[in-house]
Amino acid sequence: MLSSCGDEEAKQGAETAESPQCPCTDATSADIFTVTIGATVPTGFEPTAAEEVKEKIGVDARISKDRGRIYFPVSTDKLFQVHHLKSVDNLFVVVEEYDHYQFKESKEEALSEFQQLASKLPWTNALEVWKLNGALKKKKGHRKGGSGAKVKPNSETSDATTASAEQQELPEAVSVAEGQITSDGSPDVESGTQEEATPKAKLIKFRVTCNRAGDKHSFSSNEAARDFGGAVQDFFQWKADMTKFDIEVLLNIHNEEVVIGIALTEESLHRRNISHFGPTTLRSTLCYGMLRLCNPQPSDVIVDPMCGTGAIPLEGAIEFNSAFYIAGDNNDMAVKRTVNNVCHIQKRRAEKGSVSALPIDTVQWDLCSLPIRTSSVDIIITDMPFGKRIGSRKKNWDLYPSCLREMARVCRPGSGKAVLLTQDKKCFAKAVSRMGGLWRKLFTVWVNVGGLHAGVYLLQRTGAVFGQTPEDVYESRGTVNTQVDEKQEKERS
Incomplete structure (x- = not known):
C-alpha cells in the first residue's frame, strides 16, 4: 500500500528526532x-x-x-x-x-x-x-x-x-x-x-x-x-x-x-577509510566484520600488533569509538602509512565540522616483545602474515607461536579475546594447539581474501595466569626475524 512521505513521518513520530530527515523533496506528493x-x-x-x-x-x-x-x-x-x-x-x-x-x-x-x-x-x-x-x-x-x-x-x-x-x-x-x-x-x-x-x-x-x-x-x-x-x-x-x-x-x-x-x-564502499594503501591492505568491510565478532565494549583496550596500513584500528576507532585502539607494526613504512591514514580521516572529519580526534595511537614495535603491561589488553585483532606477499611459510612456524605467546601475556586472563585472520591454516592450527593452556578457539569464519581461502579465528584467553603454564617457556626452533629486509621493503614500496 502506498503512502505519502508526510504520512510516514507522522507514524514514526519520535524517530524523527534521532534519524536524519527524509530526503524526499516533496513529502506531500512523493509516493513511497x-x-x-x-x-x-x-x-x-x-x-x-x-x-x-x-x-x-x-x-x-x-x-x-x-x-x-x-x-x-x-x-x-x-x-x-x-x-x-x-x-x-x-x-x-x-x-x-x-x-x-x-x-x-x-x-x-x-x-x-x-x-x-x-x-x-x-x-x-x-x-x-x-x-x-x-x-x-x-x-x-x-x-x-x-x-x-x-x-x-x-x-x-x-x-x-x-x-x-x-x-x-x-x-x-x-x-x-x-x-x-x-x-x-x-x-x-x-x-x-x-x-x-x-x-x-x-x-x-x-x-x-x-x-x-x-x-x-x-x-x-x-x-x-x-x-x-x-x-x-x-x-x-x-x-x-x-x-x-x-x-x-x-x-x-x-x-x-x-x-x-x-x-x-x-x-x-570498502574503500571508505584508506588513502595510503599497502601490499596487503584489508577491505574496510572485512575489518568491520572482524570487529563485530569481538563485540568491543566501552573503555576496552584494543590492540592490532601487525596493523599494516591501520585498516582494522581505523575502522574500529570510527565505528566503535568508545574503545581505545593501539596500532603497531615492526615496519616503519607501515607505521607511516597508518599515521597518514589517521591524519586523512581526521582532516576529512574536521572539514565536515565534526569532532576530528580519533581514539587511536600508533607505535613501532617488535610484535614478539610488545611494550605493553601484562594482562592489560581486552582485545587483540590483527591480520597475520599469510607467508605469501609478506614473510614466508617457513618463518610462520616460528613466528605464530611467538606471537600467540606474547598476545597471551598482554591479554586479560579469562575475559580477553583475539580475532586473528590468516590463510596459513595448518601453521596456525599447530600454533594454537601449542598454546592450548593460554588460548581456547571458539569458532572460525571462513572468508575469501583476494581469492585466497582464509580463516578468521576467534580465540578466548583462558584463565591461566601468565608465567605459570608450560607454554610460557616455549622456545622457538630458531630465531624469529620479524624485520623485513631491505630488498623486500624496496619491492613493497
Whole structure:
C-alpha cells in the first residue's frame, strides 16, 4: 500500500528526532514504495551483514544461496540508510529475481530467452530508485568501470558494452519510455514539445555486467551479457558504453538463481577509510566484520600488533569509538602509512565540522616483545602474515607461536579475546594447539581474501595466569626475524 512521505513521518513520530530527515523533496506528493535491495558482502560474513541490516534499518535480510550476497526490503523514504551500512561492499536495487529459472538446454534458445526477457521486466520502480539514489549523494564526476558486484574466483564476469569517447554528466532523471535525460532533471511529457522543452537532452549510457557461477549453463558470461545487453539497448534506446556509463545493469546467475538489478554504488564502499594503501591492505568491510565478532565494549583496550596500513584500528576507532585502539607494526613504512591514514580521516572529519580526534595511537614495535603491561589488553585483532606477499611459510612456524605467546601475556586472563585472520591454516592450527593452556578457539569464519581461502579465528584467553603454564617457556626452533629486509621493503614500496 502506498503512502505519502508526510504520512510516514507522522507514524514514526519520535524517530524523527534521532534519524536524519527524509530526503524526499516533496513529502506531500512523493509516493513511497518498497523495493528489494541487494548487497555484496565479504564472503563468510553474510550473517554479520544481516545482523547489521536488522540493527540499523529494522528489516530482516535474506542470505543468498550465492555466497557473498544478501537481500532485504527497503521503502524509498529510507533508501539513504542503506549507504550507512558498514558491512556491505556494493549495493544494487533488484529489478526481478527468479529462484528456479529453467534455462533452455541449447545455447541458442537460452540466449534467445535473455533477449526476450529485457522487455518483460518491471523496470519502473528500480529506475525510480536509481534516480532517487543519484539525488541522495554528491556526484563526483562520471562513474568508472568496476563498480558492479564483486565476483568470486570460481565465477565468470563479462561486460556487454560498446566504447564511446564522449563524457557526459550523471543524469538526474530518466524517461523509461524514451531512455533520455533532460537538462533540468525532468522526464519528457509530450514528444511533440520535446525539442523546445529539452534542448539539451542526452542519451543514457549503460553497460550490462554478468556474474555467473555454475557448471550447468550452455552459455558463457560474455554471451549472456552481450545478448541481454543488446535487448536492453533496443528496449530503452540507450547507448552502450563500457567505462563512461550512467547506469549499470547487473545480471547475476548462480546455478538456477537469476537476479537482475541496477547498481547503486559507483565505487565499492570498502574503500571508505584508506588513502595510503599497502601490499596487503584489508577491505574496510572485512575489518568491520572482524570487529563485530569481538563485540568491543566501552573503555576496552584494543590492540592490532601487525596493523599494516591501520585498516582494522581505523575502522574500529570510527565505528566503535568508545574503545581505545593501539596500532603497531615492526615496519616503519607501515607505521607511516597508518599515521597518514589517521591524519586523512581526521582532516576529512574536521572539514565536515565534526569532532576530528580519533581514539587511536600508533607505535613501532617488535610484535614478539610488545611494550605493553601484562594482562592489560581486552582485545587483540590483527591480520597475520599469510607467508605469501609478506614473510614466508617457513618463518610462520616460528613466528605464530611467538606471537600467540606474547598476545597471551598482554591479554586479560579469562575475559580477553583475539580475532586473528590468516590463510596459513595448518601453521596456525599447530600454533594454537601449542598454546592450548593460554588460548581456547571458539569458532572460525571462513572468508575469501583476494581469492585466497582464509580463516578468521576467534580465540578466548583462558584463565591461566601468565608465567605459570608450560607454554610460557616455549622456545622457538630458531630465531624469529620479524624485520623485513631491505630488498623486500624496496619491492613493497
